Amino acid sequence: xxxxxxxxxxxxxxxxxxxxxxxxxxxxxxxxxxxxxxxxxxxxxxxxxxxxxxxxxxxxxxxxxxxxxxxxxxxxxxxxxxxxxxxxxxxxxxxxxxxxxxxxxxxxxxxxxxxxxxxxxxxxxxxxxxxxxxxxxxxxxxxxxxxxxxxxxxxxxxxxxxxxxxxxxxxxxxxxxxxxxxxxxxxxxxxxxxxxxxxxxxxxxxxxxxxxxxxxxxxxxxxxxxxxxxxxxxxxxxxxxxxxxxxxxxxxxxxxxxxxxxxxxxxxxxxxxxxxxxxxxxxxxxxxxxxxxxxxxxxxxxxxxxxxxxxxxxxxxxxxxxxxxxxxx
Numbered sequence: 001x002x003x004x005x006x007x008x009x010x011x012x013x014x015x016x017x018x019x020x021x022x023x024x025x026x027x028x029x030x031x032x033x034x035x036x037x038x039x040x041x042x043x044x045x046x047x048x049x050x051x052x053x054x055x056x057x058x059x060x061x062x063x064x065x066x067x068x069x070x071x072x073x074x075x076x077x078x079x080x081x082x083x084x085x086x087x088x089x090x091x092x093x094x095x096x097x098x099x100x101x102x103x104x105x106x107x108x109x110x111x112x113x114x115x116x117x118x119x120x121x122x123x124x125x126x127x128x129x130x131x132x133x134x135x136x137x138x139x140x141x142x143x144x145x146x147x148x149x150x151x152x153x154x155x156x157x158x159x160x161x162x163x164x165x166x167x168x169x170x171x172x173x174x175x176x177x178x179x180x181x182x183x184x185x186x187x188x189x190x191x192x193x194x195x196x197x198x199x200x201x202x203x204x205x206x207x208x209x210x211x212x213x214x215x216x217x218x219x220x221x222x223x224x225x226x227x228x229x230x231x232x233x234x235x236x237x238x239x240x241x242x243x244x245x246x247x248x249x250x251x252x253x254x255x256x257x258x259x260x261x262x263x264x265x266x267x268x269x270x271x272x273x274x275x276x277x278x279x280x281x282x283x284x285x286x287x288x289x290x291x292x293x294x295x296x297x298x299x300x301x302x303x304x305x306x307x308x309x310x311x312x313x314x315x316x317x318x319x320x321x322x323x324x325x326x327x328x329x
Contacts, residue, residue, distance in 0.1 A: 065139035161295025
């Protein structure tokens with residue numbers, strides 16, 4: 001039987017990434033934290049934490065951290081059921097990782113349904129795909145949205161559907177820079193608007209359109225979906241935006257599609273633990289059902305827990321874009 005104080009101390013160190021901060025959170029001495037971690041590692045005959053700055057869990061520590069998070073969720077859910085209904089109960093703390101474009105478009109309805117139940121105290125992490133996957137593996141989050149289709153060992157990847165992206169500019173910008181359409185000389189002259197330096201979606205779009213890579217074009221980086229859309233709308237540049245997010249501006253004539261025959265479809269997947277506590281499983285069910293209601297279907301759409309296929313934060317470079325003629329991003 002694992003010692004619960006040792007487990008909580010280990011999890012707190014992993015979460016705070018520091019022995020000192022963990023000691024402050026737990027209201028014990030730094031020495032007591034070290035002793036508990038040492039005793040836990042000796043009882044398991046393995047190293048659980050890498051003593052670096054910041055402190056991170058080892059592969060064995062990642063497994064144990066997921067175990068502690070599951071224990072917390074199970075205990076919180078049990079306490080909610082055991083408490084008398086009239087008495088308010090504390091929500092269960094948990095975290096999920098969501099890509100920025102989903103958070104700006106379809107995911108708020110998931111949050112509305114989830115948070116209004118007041119059963120969870122939720123932390124939503126927005127991060128790059130590589131980081132969201134690492135957070136999931138370390139046990140920092142119970143699920144993440146990704147473009148990666150293949151789930152790691154111990155996890156499942158459920159296909160959610162596809163987000164449709166279009167290449168937009170405001171009319172004046174399009175008239176100035178693209179009078180003859182989206183050509184290579186125009187791309188080299190016109191500033192593009194990207195999310196951040198990890199955003200490979202625009203590069204992939206250009207390569208797919210012209211058949212070769214274009215790297216020497218001007219870029220603005222606006223790391224907020226709303227700011228990115230507003231920047232394109234005010235004419236600072238052109239770029240790829242979820243069609244559902246841009247639709248009202250298109251209808252008002254404030255944006256035009258400068259590549260109407262080349263929408264970009266990005267398949268999204270919900271990665272989550274294979275063995276989920278009941279509360280985490282309810283979140284998975286809610287995310288999958290709401291996504292499939294709002295996103296476009298893909299050839300991978302089907303019953304939950306399809307283990308292959310699964311973020312524009314954007315999306316992984318190796319995931320191929322899938323154009324869908326006649327539809328908008």
